Amino acid sequence: LAKTTQPISMDSYEGQEVNITCSHNNIATNDYITWYQQFPSQGPRFIIQGYKTKVTNEVASLFIPADRKSSTLSLPRVSLSDTAVYYCLVAGDTGGFKTIFGAGTRLFVKA
Amino acid sequence: NAGVTQTPKFRVLKTGQSMTLLCAQDMNHEYMYWYRQDPGMGLRLIHYSVGEGTTAKGEVPDGYNVSRLKKQNFLLGLESAAPSQTSVYFCASSRMTGRGNQPQHFGDGTRLSIL
Numbered sequence: 001l002a003k004t005t006q007p008i009s010m011d012s013y014e015g016q017e018v019n020i021t022c023s024h025n026n027i028a029t030n031d032y033i034t035w036y037q038q039f040p041s042q043g044p045r046f047i048i049q050g051y052k053t054k055v056t057n058e059v060a061s062l063f064i065p066a067d068r069k070s071s072t073l074s075l076p077r078v079s080l081s082d083t084a085v086y087y088c089l090v091a092g093d094t095g096g097f098k099t100i101f102g103a104g105t106r107l108f109v110k111a
Numbered sequence: 112n113a114g115v116t117q118t119p120k121f122r123v124l125k126t127g128q129s130m131t132l133l134c135a136q137d138m139n140h141e142y143m144y145w146y147r148q149d150p151g152m153g154l155r156l157i158h159y160s161v162g163e164g165t166t167a168k169g170e171v172p173d174g175y176n177v178s179r180l181k182k183q184n185f186l187l188g189l190e191s192a193a194p195s196q197t198s199v200y201f202c203a204s205s206r207m208t209g210r211g212n213q214p215q216h217f218g219d220g221t222r223l224s225i226l
Contacts, residue, residue, distance in 0.1 A: 034214060043115075043201045043217025044154070087153060100170070101146075101153035 009106040018075045022088030030092035117218035124192045132187040134202030141207035143185040147198040192225045
């Protein structure tokens with residue numbers, strides 16, 4: 001299973017763009033990269049998933065370089081409500097059920 | 112549109128007692144999972160199921176048992192609760208496809224304290 005490394009915490013201000021980078025040097029060919037968001041007292045919520053290059057949805061963008069050894073979650077113009085823990089996961093068809101959530105990145109958005 | 116529902120939401124047990132946590136999903140998902148989350152930490156997979164009648168061990172299975180008698184339900188049992196099992200338990204479900212790791216849908220958790 002590919003292990004991921006993320007910053008423990010990040011601070012930002014409302015209206016700024018936030019980029020959270022995740023390292024996954026041992027990513028396998030069949031692995032996909034998935035990001036989740038978790039608010040206090042709630043279960044994680046799926047944000048975005050990608051395999052390579054760039055993926056964008058109404059919430060975020062995910063940038064994955066050609067070597068796929070890292071990925072960057074980009075949150076445009078964050079608000080106070082984006083304060084949460086963000087998890088990066090790497091898993092695929094093989095052994096993909098044994099998903100490993102690291103400690104995540106605690107994002108704190110200030111007014 | 113309930114998604115994943117966990118019961119109970121809170122529970123306090125004494126050491127040695129047993130209990131069952133229930134997870135129900137209404138999305139017709141094939142895969143279901145049980146995780147535990149300890150303070151300041153990520154989620155750790157306890158057991159999972161890839162279909163009705165099948166279960167498998169995850170990262171931290173000791174002290175827990177599971178059953179998936181119906182596709183929509185996944186039960187987590189503690190036979191003899193220990194203080195080390197004090198945690199927040201999350202259930203999740205996901206679709207089965209031929210590619211990648213499908214996004215998991217989570218319940219809001221069961222907060223379990225063992226005295």
